[in-house]
Amino acid sequence: MSVFPASRLRRLRRTDTLRAMVEETTLSPRDLILPFFVTHGRGVRNEISSMPGVYQLSVDELVKDVRELPGMGIPGVLLFGLPAGKDAVGSEAYARDGIVQQAMRAIKDASPDTIVVGDVCLCEYTDHGHCGVVENGQVLNDPTLDLLSQMAVVQAEAGADIIAPSDMMDGRVAAIRRALDAHRFTDTPIMAYSAKFASGFYGPFREAADSAPQFGDRRAYQMNPANGREAMREMAQDVVEGADFIMVKPALAYLDLIRRARESFDLPVVAYNVSGEYSMVKAAAQNGWIDERRIVMEILTGIKRAGADLIITYHAREVAAWLRE
Numbered sequence: 001m002s003v004f005p006a007s008r009l010r011r012l013r014r015t016d017t018l019r020a021m022v023e024e025t026t027l028s029p030r031d032l033i034l035p036f037f038v039t040h041g042r043g044v045r046n047e048i049s050s051m052p053g054v055y056q057l058s059v060d061e062l063v064k065d066v067r068e069l070p071g072m073g074i075p076g077v078l079l080f081g082l083p084a085g086k087d088a089v090g091s092e093a094y095a096r097d098g099i100v101q102q103a104m105r106a107i108k109d110a111s112p113d114t115i116v117v118g119d120v121c122l123c124e125y126t127d128h129g130h131c132g133v134v135e136n137g138q139v140l141n142d143p144t145l146d147l148l149s150q151m152a153v154v155q156a157e158a159g160a161d162i163i164a165p166s167d168m169m170d171g172r173v174a175a176i177r178r179a180l181d182a183h184r185f186t187d188t189p190i191m192a193y194s195a196k197f198a199s200g201f202y203g204p205f206r207e208a209a210d211s212a213p214q215f216g217d218r219r220a221y222q223m224n225p226a227n228g229r230e231a232m233r234e235m236a237q238d239v240v241e242g243a244d245f246i247m248v249k250p251a252l253a254y255l256d257l258i259r260r261a262r263e264s265f266d267l268p269v270v271a272y273n274v275s276g277e278y279s280m281v282k283a284a285a286q287n288g289w290i291d292e293r294r295i296v297m298e299i300l301t302g303i304k305r306a307g308a309d310l311i312i313t314y315h316a317r318e319v320a321a322w323l324r325e
């Protein structure tokens with residue numbers, strides 16, 4: 001390796017064109033998946049106070065927004081639902097006419113090429129707000145698998161292109177794969193939220209999806225933010241169980257795991273740039289403390305440089321517009 005003065009790294013930074021020629025990481029709208037929150041009713045467009053620019057939308061309004069995405073180059077959406085009612089077992093999650101299932105049918109009608117990813121988790125649908133069946137204050141693993149499997153099948157029937165379990169129960173990928181296959185959805189891929197941490201960065205999402213746990217927290221199923229090796233075990237097990245994509249969530253505080261995922265597995269790696277990461281940027285930008293565009297591009301480029309193939313982000317539309325300029 002040559003060093004100064006033979007080597008002068010600034011030589012390749014001299015002009016815009018030269019810098020562009022040696023750019024290693026390029027963000028594209030194709031890398032992005034935009035999440036939506038869908039609610040019952042008509043003409044509903046409620047902005048989420050902690051997530052400026054993100055709305056709870058009724059199906060008719062959702063369809064209007066989704067129709068614009070192909071023109072922006074954004075290939076996919078991720079759907080979360082606000083049910084009409086909640087109960088102990090999250091019944092609307094796996095009801096044929098549940099809100100997300102209605103939304104999936106409407107999107108597949110209006111914008112058939114848009115890839116619809118269904119988030120599979122019970123927390124938005126249960127009255128206790130946990131991601132599984134609760135007994136004596138404990139979230140039960142194995143009984144939850146049946147409900148998640150039903151939810152996955154009902155979503156696939158409604159037109160979901162990808163099933164994305166985010167509950168963090170053990171064995172859900174295998175259970176969902178079996179259920180999908182038994183219902184002839186052998187070609188529906190699973191995007192596993194494999195390394196999902198018990199994170200403070202989900203705060204604004206819980207307002208958006210009305211999914212805060214009513215007692216305790218999620219640390220008995222989501223991962224300890226301190227554990228990297230355990231995250232690798234989670235990912236390895238999901239791969240063996242049949243995951244088609246692996247995900248690291250949140251993104252920014254876990255870039256090391258995005259990198260390790262990239263190096264250890266040959267599956268597509270997905271990073272979720274979560275609600276709190278979005279809200280912090282928005283709040284600082286609204287105060288004039290940071291340059292939103294620069295910061296968002298830098299964050300998403302960093303996530304991609306770490307090794308993500310796909311990024312789930314609430315910034316997707318702005319980024320797609322900036323990339324076209």
Ligand code: PBG
Nearest residue numbers: 121123166201202205274275276
């Ligand atoms: C669970 C789920 C959560 C998110 C996605 N799926 C919240 C949680 O685990 O509490 C968070 C996404 C975000 O913060 O943007 N269904």
